[in-house]
Amino acid sequence: DAGVTQSPTHLIKTRGQHVTLRCSPISGHKSVSWYQQVLGQGPQFIFQYYEKEERGRGNFPDRFSARQFPNYSSELNVNALLLGDSALYLCASSLAGAGGEKLFFGSGTQLSVL
Amino acid sequence: KQEVTQIPAALSVPEGENLVLNCSFTDSAIYNLQWFRQDPGKGLTSLLLIQSSQREQTSGRLNASLDKSSGRSTLYIAASQPGDSATYLCAVKGGSEKLVFGKGTKLTVNP
Numbered sequence: 001d002a003g004v005t006q007s008p009t010h011l012i013k014t015r016g017q018h019v020t021l022r023c024s025p026i027s028g029h030k031s032v033s034w035y036q037q038v039l040g041q042g043p044q045f046i047f048q049y050y051e052k053e054e055r056g057r058g059n060f061p062d063r064f065s066a067r068q069f070p071n072y073s074s075e076l077n078v079n080a081l082l083l084g085d086s087a088l089y090l091c092a093s094s095l096a097g098a099g100g101e102k103l104f105f106g107s108g109t110q111l112s113v114l
Numbered sequence: 115k116q117e118v119t120q121i122p123a124a125l126s127v128p129e130g131e132n133l134v135l136n137c138s139f140t141d142s143a144i145y146n147l148q149w150f151r152q153d154p155g156k157g158l159t160s161l162l163l164i165q166s167s168q169r170e171q172t173s174g175r176l177n178a179s180l181d182k183s184s185g186r187s188t189l190y191i192a193a194s195q196p197g198d199s200a201t202y203l204c205a206v207k208g209g210s211e212k213l214v215f216g217k218g219t220k221l222t223v224n225p
Contacts, residue, residue: 006157033212042118042203042215043158056212090157092213100145100165103213107157 002027004093004106012112013081021076021109023091029104031055031097032074034066035090037108043090049074050097078111086113116141116208120216127194128224135189135219137204142182149178149189150203152218158203162189194223 005024013019025032031050035043045058049068063079072093078085088110092103117140127133137147146165150158162171162178164187170179177190191198201220205213 035213040217042205042217043213045212045214048212058212088155088157100207102146102148102160102163103207104160105150105158110155 004091004104006089006091006106006109008109009107010110010112012114014114015081015083017081017113019078019081019111021078021089021091021111023074023076023093023106025072025074025091025093026104029093029095030072031094031101032068032072033092033094033097033103034074034076035092036060037088037090038084039087046076048097055097081113083113086111116144116206116214118204118206118214118216120202120204120219122219123217124220124222126222126224129194129196131194131223132190132192133194133221135191135202135204135221137187137189137216139185139187139206139214141208142185144182144206144208146207147178147180147187148205148207148213149176149187150205152201152203154201161202191221194221196223196225199223 033048034046037043047066048056088108091106094101149161164180175192201218203218205215
């Protein structure tokens with residue numbers, strides 16, 4: 001069975017541009033979460049979606065947005081890119097996003113903003 | 115606000131040594147605690163998940179314990195190997211259903 005898949009694996013953008021990152025959860029998983037990991041730090045929570053509804057949002061500016069599609073895949077969009085947005089963006093999926101569930105992570109998208 | 119701290123930040127040991135990684139968290143109201151492994155530039159591989167009602171979990175040479183009341187967890191690695199070299203992250207899941215991560219412990223096992 002395929003795990004959580006993310007695309008692209010690497011991306012280079014310039015300041016002010018827009019980027020879209022994609023995530024496909026494990027088959028049967030309905031909850032998707034996004035995390036940002038800056039070099040040398042632990043991942044930081046950005047969003048959680050369940051059944052196409054936003055269930056949680058971390059402390060990120062409105063330039064960050066996301067959505068979940070009927071097939072439970074998800075997109076993370078970042079507008080007006082800043083140098084500080086350079087990071088590894090991780091997607092995680094779980095069955096229903098409920099309290100005790102285990103999260104499964106993808107390999108991430110490495111975003112470099114120049 | 116939940117905060118997770120991992121000590122030490124980096125650790126270098128000779129092959130074959132047993133070692134302990136430490137994780138502490140400030141809010142004991144958690145659903146579970148997860149230990150992850152991360153290789154440079156890569157995603158997260160889940161190693162062990164301990165539910166709040168459990169005290170420990172074991173997988174091969176790895177053993178993780180949880181003391182929720184004191185806000186502590188340890189990851190014990192037996193007979194370390196060079197292939198164990200990686201960053202180990204601890205994360206707790208609370209009522210908001212998000213994971214809160216520590217900064218990790220970078221482990222180097224020397225042949």
